[in-house]
Amino acid sequence: MKLFSHADRRMAAINKTYAVIEFDPTGQILHANENFLSAMGYQRHEVVGKHHRIFVDADYASSPEYADFWKTLAHGETLASEFRRFAKGGREIWIEASYSPVFNSKGEVERIIKLAVDITEKRLTRFDYESQIASINETRCVIEFDLQGHILRANQNFLDFMGYSEDELIGKHHRMFCLPDYAASQDYADFWARLGKGEAHAGEVHRQNKAGDEIWLLASYNPIRGLDGKPAKIVKLASDATDMVKKRVERETIQQSILDEIDVVSSHVRSSREQAAEAVHSSDDAAQNVTSVAAGAEELAASFVEINRSVTDTMHIAKNAVDQAAQTGEIIGSLSEAAGAIGQVVEMINSIADQTNLLALNATIEAARAGESGKGFAVVANEVKGLAGQTSQAIGDISDQISAVQTRTEDAVGAIGSISETIARIEEIATTVASAVEEQSAVTQDISASMQTASRSVSEVSSSVRHISDATEAVDRSADTMQSAAARLG
Template sequence: MFALKPKGEAEAQLSAIGRSQAVIEFDLSGMIIAANKNFLDAFGYRLDDVKGKHHSMFVPVDDRDTPEYHALWASLNRGEFRAGEFRRLGKDGREVWIEASYNPVLDSSGKPFKVVKLATDISAKKLQNLKDTGKIAAIDRSQAVIEFNMDGTIVTANDNFLNTMGYALHEIVGKHHVMFVDPSERSSAAYREFWAALNRGEYQTAEYKRIGKGGKEVWILASYNPVLDEKGKPFAVVKFATDVTAQKLKNADLAGQIDAIGKSQAVIEFNMDGTIITANANFLNTLGYTLNEIQGKHHSMFVEPAERDGSAYREFWARLNRGEYQAAEYKRIGKGGKEVYIQASYNPILDLNGKPFKVVKYATDVTRQVLVRMGNERVRSMMDSVAAGAEELNTSVREISEAMTKSRETASGAVERVASADARAQRLSEAAKAMSGIVDLINNITGQINLLALNATIESARAGEAGRGFAVVASEVKSLANQAKQATDKIGQEIGSLNVISGDVVTALGEIKQAIDHVSEYVTSTAAAVEEQSTVTSEMSTSMQRAAAEAAKIAAG
């Protein structure tokens, strides 16, 4: 607090203070008496704006009626000095932070009669401190933090660190950092150099393997930060760490998977323009190249010339540049023009912004399987042709079988008709023979008539004139008998010819019947053979169709 001093000395002190600090005077009720330019500038007021008003105009509304604010003025009225950092309000509600002292001024009797407040505007510093405090709080919430002395002994640690390592604070304070280090590393030159570098003020950051409580293995991504004093000498080390154990295990698993893929598959990497970055031994062996022969060259070196300039190939790389995965069976050209078939996937690798920056291709050589499949397809095609031919043959055989059956039926009908004709011819022959007998009988009768006519002629001659009429009759009878004999002779000749023809017909019909019998036998035996052939052909057609179906399944994989 201020006591009364000689006027000249007091004015000199106030003048010196007024040049460097914000100064404002209050009566004991808190009403403003005066304020210097530094104060007014800091709060954005003119003297007329504040003079005669209460100190509470600078206090946030929520703080004005609090017990703490009333206690401040009560203590000042008792002559008690108050100092600290205070949040105040400037003009238009602007927040101003000050570091200030409230100094009661005493009269000659030692009784306070006014208050002089000396203040420094620390708004910028306070804002930075708040930011720093917020940052530290944010770090403390999100990261594991531990503090060490320069000899490595532990000063303190936050909950994140303790939870990560599985310890309570009292179990680690005062102990050395070495408790978290793998036993095989503790006595190493590298570990000694680690602490030597920190003692030289050198920042250390890396991924570290540490040992938690119970021997638990913990991986952390950490920075060890030497804290320097005003002379630039380190006096403490603050470590900020993130537990990356899960990520480390995942990465190890992924690395193991990638390594396993690399051992079993052909792998090649490309830039997004298609130029080759690298390739593993499996890929090089499959295509027949060395790495030097392909590195820096374009993927199109493996593509058939006819395909390189096609729109499909340009679209292939356009899709990869859009981050679209591509997978299929591809025909590629190896060294010396050899054809290689691969089952491959082209995988765009994305950066943190989701933009592809390279392509990794995983491939399996399926040349042998493709050639086998092509062979199977050719075999299937041939078998399809054979099966179709067998089916056509089966159809033809069925048609022949049906024709032979009809032929057999026709031959049987012909045999029956020939037999019927033969029977009729036999009857005709017998009738002709019977007619020959009748002709003979007629010839005998005509002979007898001629004999009677002769006798009549002789008798009429003996009778003379009386027998002349009888002679004429006898002559006519003889003439008729001769005509009858001529007709009968002609009929006999015709019947003889008919007998000859009937005999020839009977003989011919017998020969025809015999021939038709032979034909019928041949047709019957042929029909039986055709029936057997039809059965065999049908079975062969069915078997070929089954074989073609199986070949199709094999070709399909």
């Protein structure tokens, strides 16, 4: 009785923990506990007396493998594994189960007891992990190391990429993939020390394949922990990054070249901007100088107009003197008065000559101020000065004649003749001077107009240079912007 009590307690514990179902040796269902019925979604009367095949798909139920499954159990062999089954309504579940034959007193299989645990969620999670690992193995290079860096396993992608067979790698050290200088460095020793402590590493790594070609990998070294929570091995996942790194290096080289060129352009632009600023300053000075010369030319033109007017007055006076000389021939008695009148005329002519000489002096000064452009003015001014001298000389002659008339009235007629000749000569000289002054006045007006045009042109040049200066500043700013943009490309 005590024995049955212990058996009952054990069975109660099993029924509480596991899904339990019993079959005869052919697979007919004899009994199912509540855990099993709940997991499969059935009521007891829906399963008792039915065959086990209600829990499997039709293809498997009709297969030789399924028939062998029950033959094995009927022969008294125990089966334990993970099994794919179907609950009521066709819902797929996964169970971890053991099928255990129970023997009668004759040693024959009397029944089969199945103990099961629903592992559907765990199985799906594991399947997800397995699918991820399979996907990684299909697309990535995978290699495993012990904590010291010795190779444990490598997938086919890694073998193909590096050019090795698996036999050439197993048991060898990771350093066979590294460049000699790095493999012998302290950095490399520290690298494996950190991995051994459980520190992961990810990034670009510089390696070499079996042929000795340098390659770049985008890799992650992942410490895998054992059941005790301590690092047990290192799994490396990698993909080829050689082309990417080469293109990046090429891009960085091009970028640096662009930056260097922009520096050169910026230097030239800054130099151009400085030169443009100097040109603006110079053109402003030139504009002021041309404006001053133009103003001087206008003043000189006005002076020539005044000289022309004075010479014209001289011509009129000379004509009047001729008329007076003719009248004097008829009225000898009024010779003294006429002589006095002639003396006044002589004083006026002398004044005009002085004014002409002064104007010539002013013209010479203005021509000197004008520099090269005033050489023509200087020539004209000297000519006017010469004419003024001749006029003064003529006036001296007239004065002598007047003195002779006053002291020798008996020679009045002869003196009048001399006066007439002298006045005629004055008229001729005045006419010549008037013509020359008129021509020079026209030239001076042309020069003045030209200087005004030059002044406007210089102003336009100054404005253009300012625009150029503004443009070079804009280009300089653009170059700075390009330089910043090129730097951000990195």
